[in-house]
Amino acid sequence: MEHVKCLIVGSGPAGYTAAIYTARASLQPVVYEGLLPGGQLTTTTDIENFPGYPKGIGGAAMMEDLRSQALRFGADIRPGTVASVDLSRRPFAVAVDGGAALAADALVVATGASAKYLGLPSEERFKGQGVSACATCDGFFYRKQDVVVVGGGDTACEDALHLAGLCRKVYMVVRRSVLRASHAMQQRVLATPNIEVLWEHQPKEVLGDERGVNAVRLAGAAGEERRVEATGFFVAIGHHPNTEVFRPWLQLDEQGYIVTQGKSTRTSVEGVFACGDVQDPVYRQAITAAGSGCMAAIDVEHFLKR
Ligand SMILES: Cc1cc2nc3c(=O)[nH]c(=O)nc-3n(C[C@H](O)[C@H](O)[C@H](O)COP(=O)(O)OP(=O)(O)OC[C@H]3O[C@@H](n4cnc5c(N)ncnc54)[C@H](O)[C@@H]3O)c2cc1C
Known part of the structure; x- marks a missing residue:
């Protein structure tokens, strides 16, 4: 069995x-890239908020830069998805799809969290052209325009408030007749003049053309249809942390995110470290993911040299 000092899961x-x-x-380090080499940023177009790129950069190009930088220092980056782990003793046993088996002295989990979408075919068609699951990332592109936010929880309210500061009008599409968000958050949303909550409505189709989204077709509780003119369609119905493989071994919170200790990347198993969106239900940005990747590396180094 191949023995590695530091195995990193996720790219x-x-x-x-x-x-x-x-x-x-x-x-x-040996890195397994998983099904999405380069991670979530490869699914989007322009990144304007990662420091160091004053003119912005395409998501895929930025991840190619990070990959080249890791290769330059000798990281061993491999295709493959980690299928199972045994974290009961060190070195940890790791099985990769395709049959490879490794023993790792330290493990870094960087498997991310996938945004949930509604599953509409039209939503898929306009991803990156008006459909987004990240208001913090993409809201700026819709300044002074009308947008739709889908969802009724805390994240949807936060996104609606963020967008209300940038956009002319925010339609908040809520499936039920109440918001699930905290009382304080609800009050702020309902008191914001350019947010209109469309209660008991569900999106049926995102409409647009080659320039991107231009409207959304909604259905009300009684099935009545309504069309809302908007250039942005923000889905804020939650995220799915990619923790299935680690669930039997690591402490997770109620949403499935890996719990890390204090201001470190240490998990509930000594020698296993978590960084990026997989342990971050709050910030979920490229720069915070990169920052915690640095922390994980330093934690690994301290652990292995102890
Ligand atoms: C549409 C969109 C636009 C965005 N725009 C911006 C933006 O403009 N600015 C910004 O800062 N942030 C943006 N974000 C958020 C940003 O993409 C994430 O915060 C960031 O990518 C998280 O990095 P990560 O390394 O934690 O995980 P991810 O980027 O999600 O990467 C996870 C990695 O883990 C791998 N993986 C998963 N499971 C396994 C496994 N079992 N074995 C091996 N590998 C595995 C995957 O293949 C992937 O490589 C955007 C997100 C989306 C969806």
Whole structure:
């Protein structure tokens, strides 16, 4: 069985940053890229908020830069998805799809969290062209325009409030007749003049053309249809942390995110570290993922040199 000092699971900003730091610390990291090499940013167009790119950069190009930087210092980046782990003793046993089996002295989990979408075919068609699951990331592109936010929880309210500060009008489409968000959050949403809550409505189709989204078709409780003119369609119905493989071994919170200890990336199992969106239900940004990837690498180094 192949023995590695540091195994990194995932190739988003968190995984590649952990790879850059551990490679430069001579820990010879092995990275498994998973089904989405480069992570979530490869599914979007322009990144304007990652420091160091004053003119912005395409998501895929930025991740190619991170990958090249990790390779430059000797990270061993491999295709493959980690299928199962045994974290009951060290070195940890790791099985990869395709049959590879490894023993790892330290493990970095950087498997991200996938945004949930509604599953409409038209939503898929306009992803990156008006459909987004990240108001913090993409709201700026819709300044002074009309947008739709879907969802009734805290995240949807936060997104609606963020967008209300940028956009002319925010339609908040809520399936039920109440919001699930905290009372304080509800009050803020309902008191914001340019947010209109469309109670008991559900999106049926995102409409648009080659320039992107231009309207949304909704259905009300009694099946009546309504068309809302909007250029942005923000889905805020939650995220799914990619923790299935680790669920039997690591402490997770009630939403399935990996719990880390204090201001570290240490998990409930000594020698296993988590970074990026997989342990972050709050910020979920490329820069915070990269920052915690750096922390994980430093935590690994301290752990292995102890
Ligand atoms: C449409 C969209 C636009 C966005 N725009 C911005 C933006 O403009 N600015 C910004 O800062 N943030 C943006 N974000 C958020 C940003 O993409 C995430 O915060 C960031 O990618 C999280 O990085 P990560 O490394 O934690 O995980 P991810 O990028 O999600 O990467 C996870 C990695 O883990 C791998 N993986 C999963 N399971 C396994 C497994 N079992 N074995 C091996 N590998 C596995 C995947 O293949 C993937 O490589 C956007 C997100 C989306 C969806």
